[in-house]
Amino acid sequence: MKKKRIYISEAHKGGRELFYIQEVFKDNWIATEGPNIVGFESDLENYLQEEVHVGALNSGTAALHLGLILLGVKSGDEVICQTMTFSASANPIVYLGATPIFIDSEVETLNMCPVALEKAIVHRILLGKKPKAIIAVHLYGMPFRVDEIRAISCKYEIPILEDSAEALGSSYKGKKCGTLGEIGILSFNGNKIITTSGGGVIVTKTLEQKSKAIFLATQARDEAPHYQHSQIGYNYRMSNICAGIGRGQMEVLDNHVILRREMHDFYVNLFENIDGVLVFNEPSADFFSNFWLTAILVDETKNGGITREILRAALEAENIESRPLWKPMHLQPVFEGYPYYGAKVAETLFENGLCLPSGSNLSDEDRERISKTIQVVFKKEIKNS
Known part of the structure; x- marks a missing residue:
């Protein structure tokens, strides 16, 4: 089934x-x-x-x-x-x-x-x-x-x-x-x-x-x-x-924010012992995020060759939705040719970033499935939240 x-x-x-x-x-x-x-x-x-x-x-x-x-x-x-x-x-x-x-x-x-x-x-x-x-x-x-x-x-x-x-x-x-x-x-x-x-x-x-x-x-x-x-x-x-x-x-609303932030904490804990995975967090106490979506950055040079796409495909195989970070607008066909200022920060984030399931209605069973799938991908014993 x-x-x-x-x-x-x-x-x-x-x-x-x-x-x-x-x-x-x-x-x-x-x-x-x-x-x-x-x-x-x-x-x-x-x-x-x-x-x-x-x-x-x-x-x-x-x-x-x-x-x-x-x-x-x-x-x-x-x-x-x-x-x-x-x-x-x-x-x-x-x-x-x-x-x-x-x-x-x-x-x-x-x-x-x-x-x-x-x-x-x-x-x-x-x-x-x-x-x-x-x-x-x-x-x-x-x-x-x-x-x-x-x-x-x-x-x-x-x-x-x-x-x-x-x-x-x-x-x-x-x-x-x-x-x-x-x-x-x-x-x-x-x-x-x-x-x-x-x-x-x-x-x-x-x-x-x-x-x-x-x-x-x-x-x-x-x-x-x-x-x-x-x-x-x-x-x-x-x-x-x-x-x-x-x-x-x-x-x-307030409870939904609390639950989204708890999902973010779940991922911080989940990836604590994984090399090459950065969970995006607030830069300082000035910032308070609802963590509508929790985003990670995957560096294959630090984790034995696991890419963002390998992780995304493994999650999808378990019927778990995730998606790359937004593809930058200046790289979209519809906006090709419009002026762009900067380097390749957004492009690199898109290539290596992934948004993970972050809903306020995710259950303990959902979190367990997510955790086990990620453990298999990285072949790690990860501390559960």
């Missing part, structure tokens, strides 16, 4: 999702407006603990698109983007007819390298093309180097669009991710720390910005008794049903 699939990250029910959904049907709020949307936005504003305003949308990608519009990005502009990320970070740049400028990673957080960032800005300015915005990502829940990136942002007066799609529950120096840029976004896709089945939010510093985002997200309908439109809008608003799932998930 085929073994049960262990997924890298799957939806974890556990709150009162059905209660909020049933309220939708009882009151017939089956629309892109209603009390769950208002409540979900309020729940998130309270959770983020800053003076922010949250607008619920149907995806994190939509939030990035609207965030760029709010920052004034137009066709012909240039936008800096972290190269090691999911394509959704970069796609909205192209939606607007702008040009993505990709930046290499640094090895401790896997995120945007401040040195390469400043070099890119200086060079683009010399070419007469000052970038309009910086999309910085908290990869796998690990905060980017906020102080360094913000210092560069302020120095050159280029706003940060903070991609916190993977980082709800993470923080830097006590401030929640999603509140650290001029505009932030969160994602609630099915594999995220909490889910609305599909969805996201935009996080703004002013009510005016939020109102503008919601206006654009609801087809940019002007104030009039009839349907009148003076600019192009989008169908980006979250549904009241999905927001109900989100309200139930918010009730278990």
